[in-house]
Amino acid sequence: MDRQHVAALLNYAATVDSRVRRLMATQEQAAATIRSWAEALAHIPAVAEAVDWDASRAARRYYEQANGDRSAQFRPIEPADLLAAWAPFRAELMNRHTDPLPAVDPDDVTAWRAELLGTRYAVAHGQQPPSEHKALTSDPHPDVEARLSEIGSCIPPHVRGELASYRPGRVAREAALAAGQPDPLSVRCDWCQAPKGQPCRSRRTGPDGVARSNARRITPHPSRADLAAAQHRQEAAV
Incomplete structure (x- = not known):
């Protein structure tokens, strides 16, 4: 998530939690909050359609579940709450991902490894959908x-x-x-x-x-x- 995404998320959270509004009371406070949140959530996507992830929905669920969690009742949402919410979605993406064959020369070990890790990084952070094995969806010939x-x-x-x-x-x-x-x-x-x-x-x-x-x-x-x-x-x- 970049600063624009974080600003939109904080604005959404402020509509249901006055404590978030107080974090954004002045322009300096708002800028500092957005900057720190963006650094903490840099590896989380705002939206990931492959696993039906939406950061705003995760923030909404945090407050819906706060009624059963007394520790959450006494503090506003924090970046750690979104990190915890994203973790199972990230695990699902990686469980579905099967490493595609890199396009580079396999004798170039450095480039091969770099492309392989780059693809995994992109999938784990919601930047691209996982590469899955094709399933049999039709009857025999x-x-x-x-x-x-x-x-x-x-x-x-x-x-x-x-x-x-x-x-x-x-x-x-x-x-x-x-x-x-x-x-x-x-x-x-x-x-x-x-x-x-x-x-x-x-x-x-x-x-x-x-x-x-x-x-x-x-x-x-x-x-x-x-x-x-x-x-x-x-x-x-x-």
Whole structure:
């Protein structure tokens, strides 16, 4: 915010707080107040559309929330209050920002770093919107949908066959589902505490009680299979 922005903000705050008006009673006081505020708020934008930030609205919220904060009831708004209000908006901007590839020569480390930091600085201070990854906002291409409906999977059958020897657990699970049997991984394992969707574990402990291994099992524990079968029978009976 520059001095013009700060002057407009203080003028707005003075309409709801007479204490701010007293800070601006004389021309010298007004100039000193505007100068000190501008120095403190130099890295805060007056408006940042990317995160719906407006400094005047932040000042308004300060007084609206003062009813629940006794310390705020006895003093006018200060630059620190706006700094605290801007902090979560700044964090949101940086969380959404993904560093774009600098346009300079990557062998020029100094220029590369300077452009990267300059972009981050501009985003963090509301000078430009964050550079975000493009999200998928449409359905798959018609050619992809046609192929998926034809083969029933994004993995072609011949590739699935070649992968079978590397995924014996998944192959056994898919065969059981194809045969109409319940999926053991649809329930939590009471024996090894494996959550739903995760394979069982073979935990071995030494004489001292310390776990020595925690390997995945190809087949689930029998008690888990029994529990899945019981749940399947209950659902079929409903």
